[in-house]
Amino acid sequence: MTETRWLNEVTWDDQGLVPVIAQDADTGDVLMFAWMNRDALARTVETGEAVYWSRSRRKIWHKGEESGHVQRVREIRLDCDGDVVLLKIEQEGGIACHTGRRSCFFTRLHDGAQWQAVDPVLKDPKDIYK
Amino acid sequence: MTETRWLNEVTWDDQGLVPVIAQDADTGDVLMFAWMNRDALARTVETGEAVYWSRSRRKIWHKGEESGHVQRVREIRLDCDGDVVLLKIEQEGGIACHTGRRSCFFTRLHDGAQWQAVDPVLKDPKDIYK
Structure with missing residues (x-):
């Protein structure tokens, strides 16, 4: 039987989910933010690769x-309240974002007034999702 | 009048909130995760220091x-869906967590089976919250 006591120590929200931050294990760049349910977190540990819960596709x-x-998982961390997970990962292909950029956080607030996309598209999404 | 169009470009959830990741601007360490409402994000930009919305204390x-x-804010980023904020900050005192640790993410999953606190307490919380 698989030991799952550690899964009970996560504070799941009222929808049974926990927010997850995916961070590049080497550079420290925050690449992505997503959600996991219990099954997704269990599978992440079993497979060693990030498995999320898509809230839109359910x-x-x-x-x-x-x-x-x-995303190959090198380390899994939990925050002080037990309700946020941090993954330290190796990002295959160097692209985490569906826009073809390295990180989903490519938009920066300029002069406290305007959002600007500041990081380059590394690969055309049409060539990623064929 | 303050220009607030940029605030409308954030995708607020059904409670009017957005999740926020606070990252050390120099080391890249993820220090904290919290939430902001529209007012908190506006005040963060106005003051240059992180202002959050406490969901428990409302x-x-x-x-x-x-x-x-x-937390002095050096940069504010938004993700590709516009529904997650990343703050790059300078952490006063080097302590972000209420436990007196540098980061809230001090608990690591060991052998895929056990959570372990792996980072030191830098200051006794009793001496922080007097």
Whole structure:
């Protein structure tokens, strides 16, 4: 039987989810933010690759299943309240974002007044999702 | 009149909130995760220091107001869906967590089976919150 006591120590929200931050294990760049349910977190540990819960599609989502941009998990951390997970990952292909950029956080607030996309598209999404 | 169009470009959830990741601007360490409402994000930009919305206390919370551990904001980023904010900050006192640790993410999953606190307490919380 798989030991799952550690899963009970996560504080799941009223929808059974926990927010997850995916951070590049080497550079420290924050690449992505997503959600997991209990099953997704268990599968993440079992497979060693990030598995999320898609709130829009309402299903388990093995990151990279279409794009090939899987996230190999080097470390899993939990915050002081037990209700946020931090993954330290190696990003296959160097692209985490569905826009073809390295990180989803490519938009910066300029002069406290205007959002600007500041990071480059590394690969055309049309060539990622064929 | 303050220009607030940029605030409308944030995708607020059904409670009017957005999740926020606070990252050390120099080291890249993820220090904290919290929430902001529209007012908190506006005040963060106005003051240059992180202002959050406390979901448990249901009020605006200027981080460091009690502890002195304010977060000076160097950069604000938004993710590709516009529904997650990333702050790059300088952490006053080097302590973001209410436990007296540098980061709230001091608990690591060991052998895929056990959560372990792995980072040291830098200051006794009794000496922080007097």
